[in-house]
Amino acid sequence: MTNHWVDIKNADVILVMGGNPAEAHPCGFKWVIEAKKTRKAKLVVVDPRFNRTAAVADFYAPLRSGTDIAFLGGVINFLLSSGKIHHDYVKAYTNASFLIDETFAFDDGIFSGYNAEKRSYGKDSWKYQLDKDGYAKVDETLQDPNCVFQLLKKHYSRYTPEIVAQVCGTPKEAFLKVCEYVAETAAPNKTMTNLYALGWTEHTVGSQNIRCMAIIQQLLGNMGMAGGGINALRGHANVQGITDFALYAQNLPGYLSAPADADVDFKTFLEKRTPKPLRPGQMNFPQNFPKWHTSLMKAWFGDAANKENDFAYHYLPKLGGASDVLSIFDQMFQGKMNGFFCQGFNPLASVANKKKVGDALAKLKYLVIIDPLATDTSEFWKSYGEFNEVDPAKVPTEVFRLPASLFAEQTGSYTNSGRVVQWHWKAADGPGETRDDTEIIAALFLKLKEMYAKDGGAFPEPIQKLAWAYRQPAKPAPEEVLMEINGKALADLEDPKEKGKILVKAGEQLGTFGVLRDDGSTSCGNWIYCGTWSQAGNNTAKRDNSDPSGLGQTLNWGYAWPVNRRIIYNRASCDPAGKPWDAKRTVIKWLGDKWGGSDVPDMRPDAKPEEGVMPFIMNPEGVARLFSRELMADGPFPEHYEPFETPLDKNPLHPNNPKAFSNPAARVYKGDMEAFGKAKDFPYVATTYRLTEHFHYWTKHSHINAVLQPEQFVEIGEELAKEKGIANGSMVKVRSNRGFIRAVAVVTKRIKALDVDGKKVHTIGIPTHFGFKGATKPGFIANTLTPVVGDANVQTPEYKAFLVNLERA
């Protein structure tokens, strides 16, 4: 989230699209209700299903799953063509005025630079025109045909209300009504927040769904404002923390891009990641990359990382190719992997195409499960009848189950969707032989180190030299780990502005990443977490909920990254002169000599407004991007492409260009393309989702949750049920090209047939929570049905839009 949970109460309009917070985030949803009660906010829900969020909404509009860009593109067109945008904001704080390379083009669904064979783009033309100093050229009048504003207008002029209705199946009046709600917040003193989750990410156009909303929020001037922002609702209490700590191989902690084969040496690695400013006088904060990276290496390797050895750069593995979840299981499927560690992960249930995952796991020599529960994955080799048809005699994989304690049985921190890091204390000891995750990993590490010492190995240094200065090496304390992550001064740190003045003494905990150095005199395990455990102690354990501004900015409750800032880009809540756009919701303002307010300013504290330092300090251009340059794999503007399994035989926006049917830059593996189903065999759109009674695949093991939602079901509209002769509560079989599930039919008025491109499209809803292990009635893994294809940028699988057929069972 750019904002935070409590801040939702400051919104005037809450648009829920690509999420279902009443069901998936019921605790955070209280702030939506709060906004309704205290600000008379309007809640608008756009979703293929009338869900429990819609049940308390002021307005609901349906759409076909996988057509969010068509819908949002229509909203962009509405805002631009009706002039309902926050003009001053757009002009000052976005790249609307920037001039784009004259060779940039968009032709019938394909951007310039496309290579059909590689299914990827060369992005040389997706760039700003630069002047002789390397700064982007701008046209303040926004009239130049190559300026971003004109290109944006042209691109989305095709997204008329008629096209939206044709592609999405959303009735025109309903679409326009949503547009009106959204457009109200173009006023400087009105804001809209947007809440989304996996309903946007789990598509082959997932990242671009979110980009669409980013464009809308920029046009409305809602970024940086209280009650505004783009707010990703994270599923697991600590999934934000997981992301922050680089459980994706492409990143090192703190979103530092990990080295790859192409980064032949340390110098190349740093240069590629340390941008130059694209406009004069901008903060260009990522220029500090070498400080963050060096401090990380000092935290990891201590004295073994030094200037002479490029701070142990050669210890880091270099990415040779993709390493996302789909590629990992594809490599495993091809027999390229010997062993696999599953820590708090149930891939048999949660990765697309269960059959492929099960077959892949059966090619391993060993599988290690570190989990509090006996997961479905841990018994992938065991036959559970038609729920898991497998012959154990044919599975050579050796499976180890290491029982871990549950989060409530561990002390540590978790980071919520609003980036607030909160310490928690264990509530009980784990049962039986369970151990904390840190103990399990420590035991593994110490054993490996011992084996390298005894037996040698190809490259022992990264293991042998890893800093491990815990009081009990076999049991690192969570407190020690957070202190290490926060970082400390390894030498006295002198104030660069004043010789002889010591900012931090050697050995002291650091208070902010502002003091990090690239000379090896600081260590920090994750730069964005610097400040969580300062000299003052554990700031994540603070529990003072006082809220002087009344805006919910509780700066002494936990610690938000970065630097305890609650609303990022908050400089944009003021006009260029430093006056809040809405004085009633002042986040920060210019106080004459510095920035201050109810939040930690997202700006150099003494940057005078007349200096023109722009609010989006993480961008080298200083402003937000309507045009995303070469940073996205599938285009600088989002474009509607059909899901890889679609009921249509063409993309209604590009009926004559088969290349632009589905996302032209999405990766498809051999064998997976063939596993896509066609509409003639599988005529219905299916989408998977969560129910409020369960959390993912955990709570099916809990008696009370199982009582509240005991048995697998699928949701079917009344019209389709009638057509198929399916009675409410009867068993049905849902089949995709990859397998089938059998479940109870919930026949409902809440899923309507949609009129799409002249044909009637039915949607079938498939809750994901069930499986063959647990307290709930044994069921099928919903991901038996889903296709193996992911978002073009981050490879999140397309769980939300695929094709199935339906029959009585």
Added chain:
Amino acid sequence: MALQSLDIARSSATTTPPPSVRQTTEVAKLIDVSTCIGCKACQAACMEWNDIREEIGTCSGVYDNPTNLTENSWTVMRFAEVEEAGKLEWLIRKDGCMHCADPGCLKACPAPGAILQYANGIVDFQEEYCIGCGYCVTGCPFNIPRISQKDGKAYKCTLCSDRVAVGQAPACIKSCPTGALQFGSKEQMRDYAEHRVVDLKERGFKEAGIYDPQGVGGTHVMYVLHHADRPQLYNGLPADPGISPLVHLWKGFAKPLATVAMAAVALGSLYHYVTKGPNEVSKELEDELEKEDAL
């Protein structure tokens, strides 16, 4: 004896006058249906606090699970899909004891002290005195009490009288994530509810209102409804609940007859207990006695 904070105002089949020295505030639970998301956290909290566990059931084609109130499920969410003039609403109502000011169950109960009404308004079953006759079921206009298959006694929501006695809100209130459940004095709850009704009317629900039916003297569990003119839309919430005429008959001239009937209950119970065991007793007797009462 009840805790001091739970002065008894009325006790079933008892004529001893209640204590009247202390001033007790009437409490109420408010269920704001318009902000309820049907998450069932209240159901989970109810099972946990009261140490009751429903069996794991099946899906019957709706989100309602457990599908009905039972001796182990003192509150359930009832989901109703209502579509009128092209507008769909998913009305989700938390069902459970309404804690009537004039409780039909208590009036109908022939077992001395088995049903109490505290001065704070809570209607509470004392299972140790319950004879399992099922009269409370007949007496209840909301179809709430359930006779246990296990011990033949009647169970229902206690409004967490144990928590309220020590100044805590009921477990369901504590667990509600959206604040759809509120607890306080009845007066406060009515004020708050009126505030919510204004908001709903502004959002176009012209018939929004408070459900606090006077046919049972008002209730200590109230609803805020978007369609207060048609409570039946919410999965059959009665529009005008009142105490069954059978109960009035029982409390009126038929009482001496009923006393005889009660003796029959006791004897019959013993007989059935010896011959058939406890489980089927109450149902059969209930039928017999109802016939008698109807005379």
